[in-house]
Amino acid sequence: MICSSIYSAFDLEWYPRPVRDAVQFFQRASFQEMEPGEYEIDGRDVYFQVIDLETKPWEEGKPEVHRKYIDIQFLFQGKETIGFVDDSGKNKVSENLLEQRDLLFYEEVQDLKKIDMKPGDFCVFYPSDVHVPGCEREGIIKIRKIVYKINVDFYKKEVGKEEI
Numbered sequence: 412m413i414c415s416s417i418y419s420a421f422d423l424e425w426y427p428r429p430v431r432d433a434v435q436f437f438q439r440a441s442f443q444e445m446e447p448g449e450y451e452i453d454g455r456d457v458y459f460q461v462i463d464l465e466t467k468p469w470e471e472g473k474p475e476v477h478r479k480y481i482d483i484q485f486l487f488q489g490k491e492t493i494g495f496v497d498d499s500g501k502n503k504v505s506e507n508l509l510e511q512r513d514l515l516f517y518e519e520v521q522d523l524k525k526i527d528m529k530p531g532d533f534c535v536f537y538p539s540d541v542h543v544p545g546c547e548r549e550g551i552i553k554i555r556k557i558v559y560k561i562n563v564d565f566y567k568k569e570v571g572k573e574e575i
Contacts, residue, residue, distance in 0.1 A: 412534060412535060413430065413535040414532070414535075415434075417434055417437045417531045418531050427570040428570060429566050429570065433561070436559065437485045437533060442555065443487075447461050447462060447463050456565035459557055459559045459560065461555070461557055462557070463555050464553070465551055466491050466492075466550075466554060467547060469492065472545070473517075474496075474502070474516065474517040475514060475516050476498055476517075476539075476540070476541050477513045477515070477536070477538060478509055478515070478563075479562060480561060480562055481560070482542070482559075482560060483534070483560075484533060484556060484558050485556060486528040486529065486530055486555075488530055489556075490527070491528045491545055491546060492525050492548045493525070494523040494526075494546065495534070495540055496522050497539060498539050498540065502520050505518040517541065520541050527548055
């Protein structure tokens with residue numbers, strides 16, 4: 412997992428190229444004007460979703476993972492808390508939607524850590540990262556976030572297996 416801000420002063424060259432491309436995209440795009448929905452960048456290898464939602468109480472968050480795509484969650488507007496932890500492989504599945512939506516929900520996970528997000532922050536969640544997005548930080552509010560999706564096979568070709 413990687414967590415930072417598009418306003419960070421350090422050089423983007425530290426990131427693998429697909430992540431660097433996503434951060435540069437977040438810096439350039441005008442998300443205020445976009446309608447909620449899904450937009451392709453490089454077919455189904457790289458696409459993004461514009462999502463407007465209301466944060467939920469922490470207790471209502473659902474731990475999730477993806478196996479075919481890397482999620483880069485960028486907070487454009489509002490404040491949220493995201494939970495995260497490494498996938499132990501021992502979590503009990505509550506709903507398996509991997510075939511339909513590349514989404515697997517767990518009933519609960521142990522040792523969940525929290526990240527407080529503000530506009531400009533982003534987190535990269537790899538298939539080994541359980542995450543609980545969209546939780547309230549300072550009460551229940553409306554937020555706009557961008558979820559940038561990178562196909563794992565595409566990512567491996569772009570950066571080489573040794574960098575994963």
